[in-house]
Amino acid sequence: MNDALFSQLSTLGSSVILLYGFTLLWRKSLHAYTVAFQWQSIALTFLFLIIGYFGHDVELYYVAGFLFVLKVLILPRYLGKLEQRFPGERESRPYVNVATSLVVAGLLVLLAYAITRPLVLVSDLPTRGGLPLAVGLIFVGLFVIITRKKALTQIVGFLVMENGIALLAALGTYGIPLIIELGVFLDVLMGFLVMQVFVYHIHDTFESIDVDQLNELRH
Amino acid sequence: MIFFLLLLPPLVASLLALLVRPHREFVGWVSALLSLISLGAAITIAAQTIAGDVPIWGLTINSLGLEGVLRADSLSALVLVCITAVAALTLFLSSGVGRTTHYDAKQLRRYQIFINLFIAAMLLAVSANNVGVMWIAIEATTIFSAFLIPLTIRKTSIEASWKYLLLSSVGIGLAFAGTVLAYFDFVARSGRVENALNWTTLMATAPLLHPEVIRLAFVFLLIGFGTKAGIAPMHTWKPDAYGESPAPLGALMSSALFAVAIYAIARWKAVTDAVLGSSYSNNLLLTLGMLSLIIAAFSVVRAKNYKRMLAYSSVEHTGLICLGLALGPLGAFAALLHLVNHTAAKSLMFFLVGNIERAYRSPLIERVHGLLKVLPQTGGLFAAGLLALIGLPPFGLFISEFALFRAGFALNQPVLMGITLVLMSIVFISFIVHLNKMLYGAPPEGVITGKADRLWNVAPLYISIGVLVVLGLTLPAPLATLLKQSVEIIAK
Numbered sequence: 001m002n003d004a005l006f007s008q009l010s011t012l013g014s015s016v017i018l019l020y021g022f023t024l025l026w027r028k029s030l031h032a033y034t035v036a037f038q039w040q041s042i043a044l045t046f047l048f049l050i051i052g053y054f055g056h057d058v059e060l061y062y063v064a065g066f067l068f069v070l071k072v073l074i075l076p077r078y079l080g081k082l083e084q085r086f087p088g089e090r091e092s093r094p095y096v097n098v099a100t101s102l103v104v105a106g107l108l109v110l111l112a113y114a115i116t117r118p119l120v121l122v123s124d125l126p127t128r129g130g131l132p133l134a135v136g137l138i139f140v141g142l143f144v145i146i147t148r149k150k151a152l153t154q155i156v157g158f159l160v161m162e163n164g165i166a167l168l169a170a171l172g173t174y175g176i177p178l179i180i181e182l183g184v185f186l187d188v189l190m191g192f193l194v195m196q197v198f199v200y201h202i203h204d205t206f207e208s209i210d211v212d213q214l215n216e217l218r219h
Numbered sequence: 220m221i222f223f224l225l226l227l228p229p230l231v232a233s234l235l236a237l238l239v240r241p242h243r244e245f246v247g248w249v250s251a252l253l254s255l256i257s258l259g260a261a262i263t264i265a266a267q268t269i270a271g272d273v274p275i276w277g278l279t280i281n282s283l284g285l286e287g288v289l290r291a292d293s294l295s296a297l298v299l300v301c302i303t304a305v306a307a308l309t310l311f312l313s314s315g316v317g318r319t320t321h322y323d324a325k326q327l328r329r330y331q332i333f334i335n336l337f338i339a340a341m342l343l344a345v346s347a348n349n350v351g352v353m354w355i356a357i358e359a360t361t362i363f364s365a366f367l368i369p370l371t372i373r374k375t376s377i378e379a380s381w382k383y384l385l386l387s388s389v390g391i392g393l394a395f396a397g398t399v400l401a402y403f404d405f406v407a408r409s410g411r412v413e414n415a416l417n418w419t420t421l422m423a424t425a426p427l428l429h430p431e432v433i434r435l436a437f438v439f440l441l442i443g444f445g446t447k448a449g450i451a452p453m454h455t456w457k458p459d460a461y462g463e464s465p466a467p468l469g470a471l472m473s474s475a476l477f478a479v480a481i482y483a484i485a486r487w488k489a490v491t492d493a494v495l496g497s498s499y500s501n502n503l504l505l506t507l508g509m510l511s512l513i514i515a516a517f518s519v520v521r522a523k524n525y526k527r528m529l530a531y532s533s534v535e536h537t538g539l540i541c542l543g544l545a546l547g548p549l550g551a552f553a554a555l556l557h558l559v560n561h562t563a564a565k566s567l568m569f570f571l572v573g574n575i576e577r578a579y580r581s582p583l584i585e586r587v588h589g590l591l592k593v594l595p596q597t598g599g600l601f602a603a604g605l606l607a608l609i610g611l612p613p614f615g616l617f618i619s620e621f622a623l624f625r626a627g628f629a630l631n632q633p634v635l636m637g638i639t640l641v642l643m644s645i646v647f648i649s650f651i652v653h654l655n656k657m658l659y660g661a662p663p664e665g666v667i668t669g670k671a672d673r674l675w676n677v678a679p680l681y682i683s684i685g686v687l688v689v690l691g692l693t694l695p696a697p698l699a700t701l702l703k704q705s706v707e708i709i710a711k
Contacts, residue, residue: 118431119400123407138396145389151381158388165396172403177416180351184395187358191388194362198384201369201377214378217459 006054007126010171013047014130017167018109021140021160024153025101028091033156034079037163041071044163048170051127055174063181067166070185075159078196082152085200089150089209096147105140112136119172127171134171137164151199151209155192162188221267222276222289222346224260225299228253229306229339236331243327247316250335254307257342261303265296269700275348287417290348293704297555298345298482301562302475306338309467311679312570318675321577326370330465337363337471341479350398351416353483354391357447360476361387367468368460379463383456386446390453394443394483400436401490404428418486425493434499437491441484441503448480450541451511454534458518461530462582466573469526473533473569474562481540481558485551485709488544492711497547504545509638511538516645524582525575528653529568532608535646536561539623542639544709549626551710553619555702560615560690564607567683571601574676575657579666584653588660593667596677598658600684605654607687609647615690 020040024033045068052060083089096104112135120128141161145154166184169176176184199209206213232250239246267274268291277288291299313334314320315327322330337360344356361384368380398416405415408427414420446453461469488500515535522528536557543554574597579587590598607614620643627636689695 115435118429118435119403122404122429122432125407135396138393142389145385154385158385158392161389161392165392165399168396169399169402172399173406176351176399176402180349180355180416183352183355187355187362190362191358191384194365195384195388198365198377198381201372202381205372205374205377211381214381216375217378217462 002054003126006050007129009050009054010047010127011129011133013043013050014133014167014171016043017047017163018133018137018140021137021164022102022105024144024148024156024160025105025140026098030079030083030086030089030091030150030152033153034076034083037079037156037159038072038076040160040163041067041076044167044170045072047167048175051170051174054126057174059178060170060175062178063175066182066185070189071159071163074189075192078192079152079156082196082199086152086203086209089152091148091150091153094148095212101143101147105143108139108143109133109136112139123172125172125174127174130171131168134164134168137161137167140164149210149212151195151202151211154211155195155199158195159188159192220276221260221263221274222291225257225264225303225346226339226342228256229335229342232310233332233335233339236328236335240328241324243320243324243331244315246331247310247313247327250331251307251310251313251316254303254310254338257338258300258303258307261296261299264291265293265300265697265701268293268296268704269697277348287348287414287419288352289346290418291346292708293701294482294485294555294708295345297559297701297705298478299342301478301559302338302341302345305471305475305562305566308566308570308679308683309334309338309471312676313467314465318673322370330367330370333363333366334467334471337367337468338475341475344479345482348418349414349416350401350418350421350486354395354398357394357444357479357483358388358391360479361391361447364468364472364476368464370465376463379456379459383460386453386456390443390446392443393439393446397436397439397441397443397487400432400439401428401487404432404436407432421490422493425490428494430495433491433494437487437500438503440487441500441507444480444483444487445507448477448484448537449534450507450537451514451534454511454514454537457533458527458530461533461569462524462526466569466576469572470566470569473529474566477533477537477565478558478562481537481544485544489709497710501545504541505635508538508541508545509635511535511541512639512642516642519646520649522649522653523584525584525587525653525657526569526572526582528584528650529565529572532646532650533565535643536565536608539620539639542635543623543626546623546626546630546632548706548710549629550623551706552702553622553626555705556622556690556694557616557619559698560607560619560687563683563686563690564604564614564616567600567680567687568604568608570680571597571604571677575601579663584656586663587657589662590658593662596674600677600680602654602658603684604687605650607684607691609650610643613691614687616687618691618694 023036048064113132116132144157275287340359347353365384369376449457518531543550
């Protein structure tokens with residue numbers, strides 16, 4: 001009974017997290033991206049707590065705490081500052097339009113189901129149903145990075161991909177060892193800070209944050 | 220203890236650069252001298268591993284699952300010596316160390332802080348026992364180096380660093396997903412054991428893991444760390460980043476950082492092979508290696524910028540090393556020897572290119588003529604280094620490429636080796652053509668001729684050339700032992 005509930009909750013949670021990832025594909029304002037990322041991180045925090053509770057793993061509570069502070073409180077704050085700094089910027093003309101993006105993202109999730117079949121087969125954890133969704137989220141994050149033009153959108157895509165990896169680790173193994181998890185958080189934070197510094201640099205030198213202007217380097 | 224002498228010097232140097240605001244030259248000298256301690260420690264570790272020892276350091280903290288945090292076997296020792304040697308060379312040849320600098324104090328401070336952190340992160344990556352810690356350290360190298368590429372802010376340097384930062388972060392993220400998948404399989408098989416991510420534990424349990432899962436994990440890992448190593452088609456950041464970096468950073472990235480990424484791939488390949496047998500990973504590496512060679516060959520022909528030309532040469536050598544790793548024990552031997560040779564040659568070239576760019580104020584091949592008249596010593600060394608890179612005797616790369624071909628023919632791969640030879644000849648010819656344009660002719664107006672380059676700007680580089688010649692003429696016994704032991708670790 002407990003296992004059935006756990007299994008349903010974890011799959012439901014993973015689906016919600018993936019859906020927030022899809023938001024990036026059809027919204028255009030940078031503000032919507034920040035909000036989507038923030039809600040996705042909240043959902044992820046909850047899922048960590050659920051897995052910690054049903055899986056009897058105290059470590060995951062700590063991880064959920066760090067995750068909440070980093071990805072719900074700190075990073076969205078910085079994202080919000082960036083957005084205010086560049087108020088007129090919208091992802092109005094991505095390389096791939098919204099309708100196509102959604103179709104492609106759907107296909108990517110199918111692909112994720114195909115390649116994670118062996119994982120689901122070998123695992124006997126109640127959480128295994130969410131594994132394809134986690135890999136799907138990694139792919140959607142990648143897709144956003146590749147097809148969107150604003151530096152800021154690419155950063156959010158990167159963060160969403162990171163969330164996908166964290167989800168994969170939580171579902172598949174009930175979390176990687178704490179010490180590694182902390183190192184990963186530190187790297188995400190540092191990486192994000194460097195990237196946002198670069199957004200300012202890009203804006204100062206190119207007078208916009210469109211990365212399709214970054215094409216001076218050839219041969 | 221020995222690990223402290225290895226890892227602390229760059230950290231101390233970085234801290235010093237952070238705290239001491241004036242006296243930039245003094246800080247530079249201290250960093251350079253400290254790097255010699257690291258080099259000494261790396262050589263000591265190498266000597267210990269040759270004697271059959273495996274140095275391990277680490278507190279055992281059960282609650283955090285820590286045990287034997289740092290560990291260096293022969294393979295680590297080999298890469299550690301490469302990194303520390305290039306690091307020492309870099310710090311002695313850095314801007315403001317006994318030579319004039321064109322950076323202001325603020326830029327120089329930033330350079331000294333981050334170059335040392337960058338070195339420390341690479342050393343940690345190679346001496347970490349835990350694959351997770353290794354991953355964290357490699358990710359950290361991306362962040363630290365991204366601060367260094369745009370030391371002078373201009374459109375091209377910002378573009379290069381943004382592409383480098385984004386591509387490397389994504390790549391390394393995928394490598395992390397691969398690590399998680401491998402750990403997932405471990406957990407599915409043996410439950411949650413602490414230290415599951417230690418190399419030693421992973422290798423011991425590998426035969427029990429599920430082939431289907433490891434197959435998926437290795438693809439993620441190869442793409443991830445392959446991005447860092449610049450294997451085609453994930454090499455696109457390389458010409459941009461190498462072209463825009465300050466010379467010392469270019470030298471470190473093209474030789475030391477590259478060695479770290481190859482190290483990670485080789486380690487994971489060993490785990491994968493223990494599960495699946497070697498043909499799966501070999502085929503992937505052969506495919507990507509050939510692709511790298513093809514792309515490199517055609518890009519070198521069209522190169523207009525000599526720094527980017529060297530970057531494409533780097534892609535070529537990446538391809539050769541991938542081929543070597545895929546060709547059994549003989550090939551692995553050749554690949555590791557090639558890695559050592561490439562480290563010596565590529566670091567040399569990036570410093571020389573720094574001198575050339577300073578004198579001609581242009582990175583374009585067509586603007587550089589009469590190099591031998593303008594900078595006789597740099598020009599001579601540049602010619603020698605370029606000939607070494609295309610694999611001519613008496614330089615070390617000739618020997619390792621020869622060993623690679625021997626391994627290929629021993630495994631009955633004449634077609635593969637034939638194509639490789641053709642592609643290498645294309646690089647060979649276009650390098651000679653480019654070199655001719657640069658060495659001879661009348662220097663362009665405005666470039667000062669006859670002013671011999673200062674001895675201190677080239678003197679340390681004679682060591683690199685010396686190493687290349689020695690490795691071309693003989694294989695010193697300690698190195699041979701180290702290589703053989705490393706091959707036993709990664710290829711069975």
